[in-house]
Amino acid sequence: MTTIYREADANLNLLSGKAVGIIGYGNLGRPLANNLRDSRVRVMIGLREDETRDHARQDGFSPTDIERVVPRCHILLLMLPNVVLPEVYLESISPYLQRGHLLVFASGYNIAFGFVEPPPFVDVGMIAPRTFGAAVRSRYLNGSGFYSFVGVGQDATGTTLETLLALAKVMGSLRAGAIEVSLEQEAQLDLFVQQAILPAFQHVMTTAAALLLQHGYPPEAVMLDLIISGEFTDYLSRASQNGLLHALRLSSLTGQYGIFSRLHRFKELKLEGLMEATLEEICQGDFAVEWSREYDNGYPRLTSLLQAQEQLTLWALEQGTLDRLK
Secondary structure (H helix, E strand, C coil): CCCEECHHHCCHHHHCCCEEEEECCCCCHHHHHHHHHHCCCEEEEEECCCCHHHHHHHCCCCCEEHHHHHHHCCEEEECCCCCCHHHHHHHHHHHHCCCCCEEEECCCHHHHCCCCCCCCCCEEEEEEECCCHHHHHHHHHCCCCCEEEEEEEECCCCCHHHHHHHHHHHHCHHHCEEEECCHHHHHHHHHHHHHHHHHHHHHHHHHHHHHHHHCCCCHHHHHHHHHHCCHHHHHHHHHHHHCHHHHHHCCCHHHHHHHHHHHHHHCCHHHHHHHHHHHHHHHCCHHHHHHHHHHHCCCHHHHHHHHHHHCCHHHHHHHHHHHHHC
8 A cells, every 4th residue: 555654754853954955946946945944944046047046035045056056965856847957967966966965856757767867876756746836835834735746766875765754844745645656656647647637628628618609608608617617626626625526426416417427428438548548658758758859849849739729719718708707
């Protein structure tokens, strides 16, 4: 059975006298830096020359070059975007690594697909929040904490997991709980949700909207019921607290009957096959190679896909409804 860690599982003595270097001050680096500082951990911020240095200074930190931070910190939280990290790692991190360093990734992506290969004399771990950066900070402040995945990729010192749990506690994650998975599993799960669940949801919603509009329903009513009302958000929020079945059972009896009596219509073998193919593509590394090429070439396909999406009439109707409601 998978281990779930709580605050009682962490030993903060493992952080005593150690400085934590945070490489990157963006979506996740910024809230984690503030959480650690509020937990009385000594934090250093390592950045390239960009606008996030101003953000760090505004928050009361003294950011400096990555090359200066790495040798001065026992623990390094690598909070740069996945596509950027390999280059920065080779140029500004790898040459300065020492025996006993702990590299902590926020995603297993670069380790799982071989874009970053740490030397055997350092520890490698992962703390991967299962929410977005702003919630990492707000849930620390309100005391609820945030869920995360933790995993050990390399254990040179024999203390990697224990140190990760101590870090997860001072970040605020163990207030909610951390589940232990491998770095490969985390990367594959994350990509699978992005590529198999969210595209299906997007397609269902746009197809439903187009059908309802075609049949003469007012655009404002369609957009409100499908998206803007927040009904689906409330449903998922209830599911996150008590489970999916419980959330469905909170619907009216009419709603419950409609859901369960029509559920079989959507049990398509084609959908299962698409999901299986998507997972295989992820696990074999095909997507990672494809995305790396896309990044290297300046995002030509992503740009084209975004432009095609922006041309859909649906989004103008959605924005118009939002404007009128506000």
